[in-house]
Amino acid sequence: MIDTRVKSPILAFFIRYIFFFITIFAVYIFLKGHNAPGGGFIAGIIFAISLVILNMALSADEMKQILHYDPLQIATTGLFIAYGTAIAPVFFGYPFMLHKMIHLHVPLLGNLHVGTPVLLDFGVFLVVVGVTTKMTFTFSHSSDSDINTLAQDESGLSNTNEEPVVAPTNEQATTE
Amino acid sequence: MAIESLLLIAVFLPLFIAPVVGFFARSLSLNVAWIGIGTAITSASLIGRIIKLTKGLPFVISYNWVPAFDLQLSFLVDGLSLFFGLVITCIGAFVLFYARFYMSLKDENGRFFAYLMLFMFAMLGTVFSNHLLLTFLFWELTGVASFLLIGFLYNKPESQKGSLMALIVTGTTGLVMLLGILLAKSVFGTYDLSLLIAQRDSLVVVGALPTAVMALMLVGAFGKSAQFPFHFWLPNAMAAPTPVSSYLHSAAMVKLGIFLTARLFPIFSHNPYWGDIIVTVGFITMLIGAVYSILSHDLKAILAYTTVSQLGFLMGVYGLGHMQLLEHDFFHILNHVFYKASLFMVAGIVIHIVGTKDIRKMGGLFRIAPFAGMATLFACMAMAGLPGTMGFISKELMLETLLHNAQSHGGIAWVWVGTIIMSAICLFATSLRFFKTLFMGTVPLDLKDSLHAPGLWIQLPPLVLASCLIIFGLNPELLGHALAGLTVSGMHAIKMSHLALWHGLTTPFLLSLTISGLGVGLYTLFERKHWQMEIPKQLRFDTAFNNGLEGLATLSKRLHSWLRLDQSQDYLGIVISYIVLMSSGFILYYLPLSTIRFDWIRLEHIPATVIGFVICVFSIAVVTQKKWTTRLIALSVVGFFISFYFVIYRAPDLALTQMLIESVSLILMLLLLSKIPKGMAIKEEASVYTGAKKRVVLLISVLSGFVMMIVLWFLLSDPPATKLGDYFIDKTNSLAGGSNAVNTVVVDFRGFDTMGEISVLVIATLGILGLLMRWQGPTEESK
Incomplete structure (x- = not known):
C-alpha cells in the first residue's frame, strides 16, 4: 500500500479535528436549508470537502473503516431515498411528488416545520456526497498509482472484457 | 374461497x-x-x-x-x-x-x-x-x-x-409481438383476450391488417419457442x-410460444395463412432439430436439439388444426x-x-x-x-x-x-x-x-x-x-x-x-x-449471430474512432462555434439592431461593473500567463468574483454553492497537477495550440464573447414582462412551506428536475469512474 498521506504532521493532526467542525457546519446548513441559504446540495458539497480533506490525512484503509460503505453505495442510497419520497404519495392515492408538511410544537425548540421535501433534500445530499468523494478518491488513487485499491473497485464496477484506456506513452507525448 | x-x-x-x-x-x-x-x-x-x-x-x-x-x-x-x-x-x-x-x-x-x-x-x-x-x-x-x-x-x-x-x-x-399487440388494439379495438375469443365468429381476421397482427404475434411465439430461424438460442442456453x-x-418457458399459438388459435385459425405459416416454420424446425440432435455430441446440446425438434412438432399440431378443431x-x-x-x-x-x-x-x-x-x-x-x-x-x-x-x-x-x-x-x-x-x-x-x-x-x-x-x-x-x-x-x-x-x-x-x-x-x-x-x-446460426453482434461492436468502434478527436478540448471549439452560429443567425434574422436600447444603464450597476472588470482582467490572465500556478490562482479568482455577483443580485445560495464548487475544483486540480510528470508539465505551460489552430481558436473565442454580449444586450433592452422568479418568491411560503425560494424550487416546485439531475449525476459518475480507474498512470521512466 502506498502512503498517500500529507507529509506535515501538524496538518495531519489539524485535519482530524477540523473535520468535525466542518461536518457540524454541513448538518447545520442542511437543516436550515428550507428557510435560509443552504440545503442538500450545498451541505453535500461541504461534507464531501470535509471527507476529501480527511482523506489527505488518513490512509486508504483507515478511510475505508471510517466510511464503512463505498461512496457509490451512499450515492445510490440517496437516489433511492429521493425516488422513494417522490413515489410514496402515489401509494396513498395522491399525485406523484406531492409534499407533506408536519407542524410540530417541540418544547425548547419552538415551532418545527418538517416536510417530505427534507427527505428529497437528504437524497440530494447523499448523492452529492457520494459522487464527489467517489470521484476524488478514485482520482487520487489513480494518480497515486494505487493499483490494489483500483483493482478492487474495478472488479465491482466495470466490464473486465473491455480493454483499458492506456495512458499516452512517452513517444506519443513528445510527438503531439 | x-x-x-x-x-x-x-x-x-x-x-x-x-x-x-x-x-x-x-x-x-x-x-x-x-x-x-x-x-x-x-x-x-x-x-x-x-x-x-x-x-x-x-x-x-x-x-x-x-x-x-x-x-x-x-x-x-x-x-x-x-x-x-x-x-x-x-x-x-x-x-x-x-x-x-x-x-x-x-x-x-x-x-x-x-x-x-x-x-x-x-x-x-x-x-x-x-x-x-x-x-x-x-x-x-x-x-x-x-x-x-x-x-x-x-x-x-x-x-x-x-x-x-x-x-x-x-x-x-417479444418487441415484435408488442407491435402486433398494439396493432391488434387498433384493428380489433380491444386488448381483452376473452372478448376476442367470444367474438371470434364476428371478427374479421382476413385481410392485410389482421394477417399482419397474426404474423407479428407469431414472431414472438416463434422466438420464445426457439422455432426456425430463432432455434439457435436454446442449445446455447444450456x-x-x-x-x-x-x-x-x-x-x-419454451412452451410459452406453443401456449400463445394455442391462445390465438380460436381467433386466427380462420385466417388462410395461419396453417401455412405455422406448419412451415414448425416442420422446418422439427427437421432441423432432429438432424442437429444426431450430429451433436454434448449431452445437453443433444437434448436441446431434440427439444427444438419437438417444439416444432407441437407448433405443427396447432398449424394443422385449422381445418378442423384440435383434439x-x-x-x-x-x-x-x-x-x-x-x-x-x-x-x-x-x-x-x-x-x-x-x-x-x-x-x-x-x-x-x-x-x-x-x-x-x-x-x-x-x-x-x-x-x-x-x-x-x-x-x-x-x-x-x-x-x-x-x-x-x-x-x-x-x-x-x-x-x-x-x-x-x-x-x-x-x-x-x-x-x-x-x-x-x-x-x-x-x-x-x-x-x-x-x-x-x-x-x-x-x-x-x-x-x-x-x-x-x-x-x-x-x-x-x-x-x-x-x-x-x-x-x-x-x-x-x-x-x-x-x-x-x-x-x-x-x-x-x-x-x-x-x-x-x-x-x-x-x-x-x-x-x-x-x-x-x-x-450454425449461433456463430453467425455472435459474429453479427461482434460486427455491430466493431462498427460502432470504427464509427467512434472516425468521429473522435484526438484532444478532448477540440470538441469545445465545435460546440461553441455551433452556439455562435445559431445565436448570431437568430439575432440577424429576427431582431433588428434598432431594438437595442441604452436606457437601462443606471448608477446602481457600478459595483457589478467593477466586479465584471476584475473578472475580465483575471480571465485574460488565465489565458496569457505562462506558469500553471499563476493560471490556477487567476482561475480561482474569477470563480470567487462570480460569487460576488450572486451576492449583489441577492442569491446567497448560489454564491455559497459557487464558492464551494470553486474549492472542490481547486482541490481536484491540485491533485491532478501535482501528479503530472515534470517534463509534461513544462510542455503544457508553453501552449496547447500552435500555428493556424491557435488563430482559429482565438477567432472562435472572440466571436463567442461578442455574440454573448449582443444576446445580453438584447435581453436587457427588452426585459420580459412577467418573471417566473417572482411567482416562486411569491408562493414559496404558501405552497412549499419554506421561505428560501431557491431551495423550495429545487426540492419542491421543480423537484422532478432535481430527481433527473441527481440520476444524471450518478450515471455520469459511473462513466467517469470507468475512465479514472482504467487510467494506468504514466510509466516510471516518464516521471
Missing part, C-alpha cells in the same frame, strides 16, 4: 415467496428448496381446486391497474390456462425437488431458488393473463428471469454468451445449471414435458457422475445409477415413439392427421408427411444412442476411477416423471378423461375421439415400424463412423 382469491393466491404466491426464499437461504442453505416446493404444491392444488369449481367454463377476473394505458390486471381462467398452470406448478415442484439434491452447498442457493420462484410467477402470470399488454409484461418478465437463470454461473464465458443470446433473441421477438434447463427449456394437443404437450424434463434431469445426474459433457466418453452407467437408467429407458422409448408409451400414441395421432390431410389435399401435404418421417427416424436414432451410450456397454477406462454414485433422492424425480409416460401410455384413457375437463370452446372439438393404445394394423402403425427399422439403421451407420460428424459450420 371464491375463485378470485384462489387464483390470485396461486399466481402471486411464488412472487411473495421469492424474497422469503432468498432471505432464509443463509440459515437453511439447501433446505430452503422445501419452501419453494411447498409453494409450488400449494399453487398447484389451488389450481386444481379452481378446475373443480369452474368445471371448464371460462371465467374472467378483472381489476383496474393503469387506466391511463387501458391496462387491466385481468386474468382469464379457462381450460388452456389451467392446463398450463398445472404443468408449470407440478413440474416446478419436481424440478425444485431435484434442484434440492443437485445444487451444491457452495452455490448461492438463495439467489438460485429466488430466481426460480420469480420465474414461476412470471410463467403463471403469462398463461393466466387475459389482457394482451399484461401478457406482454409477464412474457418479458419470463425472459428476464430466464436471463438471470441462464447466467446464474455468471463467471463462465459460455453462461454470459448464452444468457445474452437468449435475452436478445426472445426480447427482440450453460445454465441443469435444473434450469429441465424447467425452462423443456417444460416451461389431443394437451396430450402431445404432456408427452414432451414428461420425457424431456426427466431426460434433462438424468443428463444432470450423468454429467455429475462422469464429470464431462461429451457423450462419446461415457458408457456403462446403469450399475451406478440404476433408477436414472430406468428413467432414461422409459423417456427414450417415449422419444423414439415405441409402443406402450405416450410418445407412441402422440406420434400415431400426428401421422394419422397428416396422412388424412395429405390424402384430402395432396401436393405439399405429402412433403410434411416426409418431414415427420425423417425427423422421427433421426429422433429414434438419437434416443437409441442416448440410452445405449450412457447406460449400456462398459465404463470407459479413463473414467473408472473418477466415478461417484449419485444419491437415491436425486434419481427419484426423473423416474417418477418417466413412469408417467408408461402409465399413461398403457392407459391413455386415464389422461384423456382428465384432459377432457379442460377443453376450450372454439379450440377443441366438442367430442374427442378416444385415445387408445392399439389402433389396429393401420397405415400409421406400418409407418411407425418403418421408422423404427430405419432409425436402427441410421444408428448403426453412425456407430460405424464413430460419431465423427459435426454440425456443418455454414448452418
Whole structure:
C-alpha cells in the first residue's frame, strides 16, 4: 500500500479535528436549508470537502473503516431515498411528488416545520456526497498509482472484457 | 374461497415467496428448496381446486391497474390456462425437488431458488393473463428471469454468451409481438383476450391488417419457442445449471410460444395463412432439430436439439388444426414435458457422475445409477415413439392427421408427411444412442476411477416423471378423461375421439415400424463412423449471430474512432462555434439592431461593473500567463468574483454553492497537477495550440464573447414582462412551506428536475469512474 498521506504532521493532526467542525457546519446548513441559504446540495458539497480533506490525512484503509460503505453505495442510497419520497404519495392515492408538511410544537425548540421535501433534500445530499468523494478518491488513487485499491473497485464496477484506456506513452507525448 | 382469491393466491404466491426464499437461504442453505416446493404444491392444488369449481367454463377476473394505458390486471381462467398452470406448478415442484439434491452447498442457493420462484410467477402470470399488454409484461418478465437463470454461473464465458443470446433473441421477438399487440388494439379495438375469443365468429381476421397482427404475434411465439430461424438460442442456453434447463427449456418457458399459438388459435385459425405459416416454420424446425440432435455430441446440446425438434412438432399440431378443431394437443404437450424434463434431469445426474459433457466418453452407467437408467429407458422409448408409451400414441395421432390431410389435399401435404418421417427416424436414432451410450456397454477406462454414485433422492424425480409416460401410455384413457375437463370452446372439438393404445394394423402403425427399422439403421451407420460428424459450420446460426453482434461492436468502434478527436478540448471549439452560429443567425434574422436600447444603464450597476472588470482582467490572465500556478490562482479568482455577483443580485445560495464548487475544483486540480510528470508539465505551460489552430481558436473565442454580449444586450433592452422568479418568491411560503425560494424550487416546485439531475449525476459518475480507474498512470521512466 502506498502512503498517500500529507507529509506535515501538524496538518495531519489539524485535519482530524477540523473535520468535525466542518461536518457540524454541513448538518447545520442542511437543516436550515428550507428557510435560509443552504440545503442538500450545498451541505453535500461541504461534507464531501470535509471527507476529501480527511482523506489527505488518513490512509486508504483507515478511510475505508471510517466510511464503512463505498461512496457509490451512499450515492445510490440517496437516489433511492429521493425516488422513494417522490413515489410514496402515489401509494396513498395522491399525485406523484406531492409534499407533506408536519407542524410540530417541540418544547425548547419552538415551532418545527418538517416536510417530505427534507427527505428529497437528504437524497440530494447523499448523492452529492457520494459522487464527489467517489470521484476524488478514485482520482487520487489513480494518480497515486494505487493499483490494489483500483483493482478492487474495478472488479465491482466495470466490464473486465473491455480493454483499458492506456495512458499516452512517452513517444506519443513528445510527438503531439 | 371464491375463485378470485384462489387464483390470485396461486399466481402471486411464488412472487411473495421469492424474497422469503432468498432471505432464509443463509440459515437453511439447501433446505430452503422445501419452501419453494411447498409453494409450488400449494399453487398447484389451488389450481386444481379452481378446475373443480369452474368445471371448464371460462371465467374472467378483472381489476383496474393503469387506466391511463387501458391496462387491466385481468386474468382469464379457462381450460388452456389451467392446463398450463398445472404443468408449470407440478413440474416446478419436481424440478425444485431435484434442484434440492443437485445444487451444491457452495452455490448461492438463495439467489438460485429466488430466481426460480420469480420465474414461476412470471410463467403463471403469462398463461393466466387475459389482457394482451399484461401478457406482454409477464412474457418479458419470463425472459428476464430466464436471463438471470441462464447466467446464474455468471463467471463462465459460455453462461454470459448464452444468457445474452437468449435475452436478445426472445426480447427482440417479444418487441415484435408488442407491435402486433398494439396493432391488434387498433384493428380489433380491444386488448381483452376473452372478448376476442367470444367474438371470434364476428371478427374479421382476413385481410392485410389482421394477417399482419397474426404474423407479428407469431414472431414472438416463434422466438420464445426457439422455432426456425430463432432455434439457435436454446442449445446455447444450456450453460445454465441443469435444473434450469429441465424447467425452462423443456417444460416451461419454451412452451410459452406453443401456449400463445394455442391462445390465438380460436381467433386466427380462420385466417388462410395461419396453417401455412405455422406448419412451415414448425416442420422446418422439427427437421432441423432432429438432424442437429444426431450430429451433436454434448449431452445437453443433444437434448436441446431434440427439444427444438419437438417444439416444432407441437407448433405443427396447432398449424394443422385449422381445418378442423384440435383434439389431443394437451396430450402431445404432456408427452414432451414428461420425457424431456426427466431426460434433462438424468443428463444432470450423468454429467455429475462422469464429470464431462461429451457423450462419446461415457458408457456403462446403469450399475451406478440404476433408477436414472430406468428413467432414461422409459423417456427414450417415449422419444423414439415405441409402443406402450405416450410418445407412441402422440406420434400415431400426428401421422394419422397428416396422412388424412395429405390424402384430402395432396401436393405439399405429402412433403410434411416426409418431414415427420425423417425427423422421427433421426429422433429414434438419437434416443437409441442416448440410452445405449450412457447406460449400456462398459465404463470407459479413463473414467473408472473418477466415478461417484449419485444419491437415491436425486434419481427419484426423473423416474417418477418417466413412469408417467408408461402409465399413461398403457392407459391413455386415464389422461384423456382428465384432459377432457379442460377443453376450450372454439379450440377443441366438442367430442374427442378416444385415445387408445392399439389402433389396429393401420397405415400409421406400418409407418411407425418403418421408422423404427430405419432409425436402427441410421444408428448403426453412425456407430460405424464413430460419431465423427459435426454440425456443418455454414448452418450454425449461433456463430453467425455472435459474429453479427461482434460486427455491430466493431462498427460502432470504427464509427467512434472516425468521429473522435484526438484532444478532448477540440470538441469545445465545435460546440461553441455551433452556439455562435445559431445565436448570431437568430439575432440577424429576427431582431433588428434598432431594438437595442441604452436606457437601462443606471448608477446602481457600478459595483457589478467593477466586479465584471476584475473578472475580465483575471480571465485574460488565465489565458496569457505562462506558469500553471499563476493560471490556477487567476482561475480561482474569477470563480470567487462570480460569487460576488450572486451576492449583489441577492442569491446567497448560489454564491455559497459557487464558492464551494470553486474549492472542490481547486482541490481536484491540485491533485491532478501535482501528479503530472515534470517534463509534461513544462510542455503544457508553453501552449496547447500552435500555428493556424491557435488563430482559429482565438477567432472562435472572440466571436463567442461578442455574440454573448449582443444576446445580453438584447435581453436587457427588452426585459420580459412577467418573471417566473417572482411567482416562486411569491408562493414559496404558501405552497412549499419554506421561505428560501431557491431551495423550495429545487426540492419542491421543480423537484422532478432535481430527481433527473441527481440520476444524471450518478450515471455520469459511473462513466467517469470507468475512465479514472482504467487510467494506468504514466510509466516510471516518464516521471
